[in-house]
Amino acid sequence: MTERIGFIGLGVMGKPMAMNLLKDGWTLYVHNRTRSRAEELAERGATIMDSPRQVAEASDIIITMVPDTPDAEAVYFGPDGVLTGARPGHLYIDMSTVTPAFARRLAEAAGRQGGDALDAPVSGGDVGAREGTLSIMVGGSEAAFSRAMPIFRTLGKNIVRMGEAGAGQITKACNQVVVALTIEAVAEGLTLAERAGIDPARVRQALAGGLADSRILGLHGQRMLEQRFQPGFRVRLHQKDLGIALDAADSVGLALPHTALAREHMKQLVRQGHGDLDHSALILSLTADTDASE
Amino acid sequence: MTERIGFIGLGVMGKPMAMNLLKDGWTLYVHNRTRSRAEELAERGATIMDSPRQVAEASDIIITMVPDTPDAEAVYFGPDGVLTGARPGHLYIDMSTVTPAFARRLAEAAGRQGGDALDAPVSGGDVGAREGTLSIMVGGSEAAFSRAMPIFRTLGKNIVRMGEAGAGQITKACNQVVVALTIEAVAEGLTLAERAGIDPARVRQALAGGLADSRILGLHGQRMLEQRFQPGFRVRLHQKDLGIALDAADSVGLALPHTALAREHMKQLVRQGHGDLDHSALILSLTADTDASE
Numbered sequence A, B: 001m002t003e004r005i006g007f008i009g010l011g012v013m014g015k016p017m018a019m020n021l022l023k024d025g026w027t028l029y030v031h032n033r034t035r036s037r038a039e040e041l042a043e044r045g046a047t048i049m050d051s052p053r054q055v056a057e058a059s060d061i062i063i064t065m066v067p068d069t070p071d072a073e074a075v076y077f078g079p080d081g082v083l084t085g086a087r088p089g090h091l092y093i094d095m096s097t098v099t100p101a102f103a104r105r106l107a108e109a110a111g112r113q114g115g116d117a118l119d120a121p122v123s124g125g126d127v128g129a130r131e132g133t134l135s136i137m138v139g140g141s142e143a144a145f146s147r148a149m150p151i152f153r154t155l156g157k158n159i160v161r162m163g164e165a166g167a168g169q170i171t172k173a174c175n176q177v178v179v180a181l182t183i184e185a186v187a188e189g190l191t192l193a194e195r196a197g198i199d200p201a202r203v204r205q206a207l208a209g210g211l212a213d214s215r216i217l218g219l220h221g222q223r224m225l226e227q228r229f230q231p232g233f234r235v236r237l238h239q240k241d242l243g244i245a246l247d248a249a250d251s252v253g254l255a256l257p258h259t260a261l262a263r264e265h266m267k268q269l270v271r272q273g274h275g276d277l278d279h280s281a282l283i284l285s286l287t288a289d290t291d292a293s294e
Helices: A014-023 A035-043 A052-058 A069-077 A100-112 A125-131 A142-155 A167-195 A200-207 A215-226 A235-250 A257-271 A279-287 B014-023 B035-043 B052-058 B069-077 B100-112 B125-131 B142-155 B167-195 B200-207 B215-226 B235-251 B257-271 B279-287
Strands: A004-008 A027-031 A061-064 A091-094 A116-119 A134-139 A156-163 B004-008 B027-031 B061-064 B091-094 B116-119 B134-139 B156-163
Touching: A004 A014, A004 A052, A014 A027, A014 A035, A014 A125, A014 A142, A027 A035, A027 A052, A052 A061, A061 A069, A061 A142, A069 A091, A069 A100, A091 A100, A091 A142, A100 A116, A100 A167, A100 A235, A116 A142, A116 A167, A125 A134, A134 A142, A134 A167, A142 A156, A156 A167, A156 B200, A167 A200, A167 A215, A167 A235, A167 A257, A167 A279, A167 B167, A167 B200, A167 B235, A167 B257, A200 A215, A200 B156, A200 B167, A215 A279, A235 A257, A235 A279, A235 B167, A257 A279, A257 B167, A257 B257, B004 B014, B004 B052, B014 B027, B014 B035, B014 B125, B014 B142, B027 B035, B027 B052, B052 B061, B061 B069, B061 B142, B069 B091, B069 B100, B091 B100, B091 B142, B100 B116, B100 B167, B100 B235, B116 B142, B116 B167, B125 B134, B134 B142, B134 B167, B142 B156, B156 B167, B167 B200, B167 B215, B167 B235, B167 B257, B167 B279, B200 B215, B215 B279, B235 B257, B235 B279, B257 B279
Parallel strands: A004 A027, A004 A061, A061 A091, A091 A116, A134 A156, B004 B027, B004 B061, B061 B091, B091 B116, B134 B156
Antiparallel strands: A116 A134, B116 B134
16 A cells, blocks of 8 residues: 555546545545545545646556546646656556547557556446446556556456456447447337337346346346436446447447447437436337337 | 147157157147158157148147248148137147237137137247246236146246237247347447457456346357357247347337347348358358458
8 A cells, every 4th residue: 555546537436436445545646627526535535636747746556537538638648637747657547438549549658658557447337436346347568457456456346457458448348339239139129018018027027037138137127117217327428438339340340230220329319318317218219219100 | 637739840849848748648649741750759659640630620729839920820720720620628829939910810710719829939949848948928818828837837937928819929029139139239249359359258258247247148158259150049030030029010110220130130141041050140240241351
């Protein structure tokens, strides 16, 4: 616990993660665009800094948890960004979900300044962040991974190094593809049942335990039946994640037709003002599709 | 066990099901287009009949297990079909996967002749058929369901009455939709991993246990990694089942875009000569799609 930790991005995910690090005894320098979100952490002993640069200057390891690639871009490469405060021996751990290309670019930049970087996106949501049970998918060097391990163990449970820089983000993208398409699978199955006059709750039960079974059938299937779409994980963010997956696929000449279709459904929901609903609300794009003359 | 059972359709599914009924002590009258497939059953005490009509005349309950709606059509409504041998008190149990519309038509025809009918499609494949562990999704009257229950208990484990005539077929269609689309989900996720240079086997492990987890990720994910596409469940049959689902959706004015796309992928595989591979071979339609200039 001799390393001083910087933590930038104290949103729904970042704040409880930083809180867990404090509780575990780490020394924390924190920054957030909206300063007020840092105050609860300050009461627990964290030091609030005015910029990513100041965080970097005060810390040995800098963790970032921001919403999207442009945010990470600004935090690291912007004026008063982390890299303006870089020094040899720095380790950057970007836990945001961003493009694999950004992860590789950050690792190169860190290397040029005598530091190192890991991409370490997570799954498990705000519950996992609060309870310290996140899954963490890591890309980067073995040495950096070992150095970060004590921190990861405070934040998560299922921690896997997937390969070199960018590999964590690619794994997260694959995860988001499978989750989105499994939601679409359950949505089409349950909607067919309901429209054909069969109780979709009984269909869900009949399917559970068979080949059609999935975590999504259990969790999101139930949300669909109850039409209870409080997040959870927002459609808006999942749409962004599928964009990352499709960009990654494009860059290797791969077509992902179902992922592309699911993203269109998400775009449609966002346009209709449903972007802040849970992603199980994808089922709404099916019912909105149905014939108005019925 | 006083009821005499007719069994028509002794294919990969029907033959082991009939065998289990024989072992359980039922009296069986059997018929199959290819007579030789009935002989093993005859050695165990079944009586081979020359037509569905003769089966009907000799039996109280008639079970059918044929590949597709036109086959069921011919077996029940054709010349020398079951209905030409109908009498009051007959119970028809069609365990084939056919359209819900056919199931309703058969139930009406049976009712007009003083009989009754159940649609009772199964899932669990040839292994479930041999081991007597099929899931059975049943549509039809409560009375008919109770009468059939001793038979169902010989053939399967998870036996659910879903509603009136056709409800079993609708449930099966929903199951086939969810299974097909979950296969597509896993195929897109694992292909993205592999093309982006990450070991798809490690990605599959990283995803297991999280929100992306499913029976398909476990079973079919493994088949995809090993490129081992022996059936299992044939692409050709799953394509037929998605056709049934899309027809059922059409009839209630519902669009199922992912199901439609998955069926196109299956058609493509059938055209390419892959119709007899396991449905996990859906992953091949992604890799065939990729840019030839890569």
